[in-house]
Amino acid sequence: MPRDDAALRSWIEEVAILFERDGLPRMAGRIFAWLLVCEPAEQSMEDLAAALQGSKASMSTMTRLLANAGLVERIRPPGARRDHFRIHAGQWERLWRARLEQLRTATTVMRRGLDLLARRPAAVRLRLEELHDQYAFFERELPDVLARWERERARRAPLPARLPRKRAAHPA
Incomplete structure (x- = not known):
């Protein structure tokens, strides 16, 4: 995410706060919000960490939590060496x-x-x-x-x- 996109960052934080109010970690909400609006729609752990300025360890823990909750999907695109995450249609x-x-x-x-x-x-x-x-x-x-x-x-x-x-x- 471009660092100068303050409005989008603010919206992502709003979604994160909604997640936090429901008892989930704020970073899980940030990841979820980012996956709703990012391009490309499939993001690696490294992509998520860079966009959200979080550690890979945090991304790993939070994507596992989101995947287990059915909110995001873990996939491995053809030819990729790492898992990617997305919000699946349907x-x-x-x-x-x-x-x-x-x-x-x-x-x-x-x-x-x-x-x-x-x-x-x-x-x-x-x-x-x-x-x-x-x-x-x-x-x-x-x-x-x-x-x-x-x-x-x-x-x-x-x-x-x-x-x-x-x-x-x-x-x-």
Whole structure:
């Protein structure tokens, strides 16, 4: 990233702070943000370290964390000697579908807890019921939200058609 691109650096830091608020290291957020906007889209550990002014050790730890979370993909381009990282097209749908599965699992686990507390006073069950009901709600609603998104995406023009085109120079 050009060192003089202060606005882009500032935006990358905003994304990093969002990640940090979710309990992830700030450098993981920087890497993720950079992979959203970098060119080329696939970056080596060295590319990431240079762009983000971080150590290779930090890049290694954070890319492993991001890859394990399903946020970035580790690839080895043909002929390359080192791994590269990218945000894969279609990744977001897979991520949301995985979250739906997590909701299903969490709802089931909370239901088992409620079953264990069936004979306890309502006041004891209240916190767990609230959590169970919330998981169950999002488990029911998320499939509809994803279906609406798929319809929305189908109505949109493909991404390259939405990108602004360079205007041809007019003859003087």
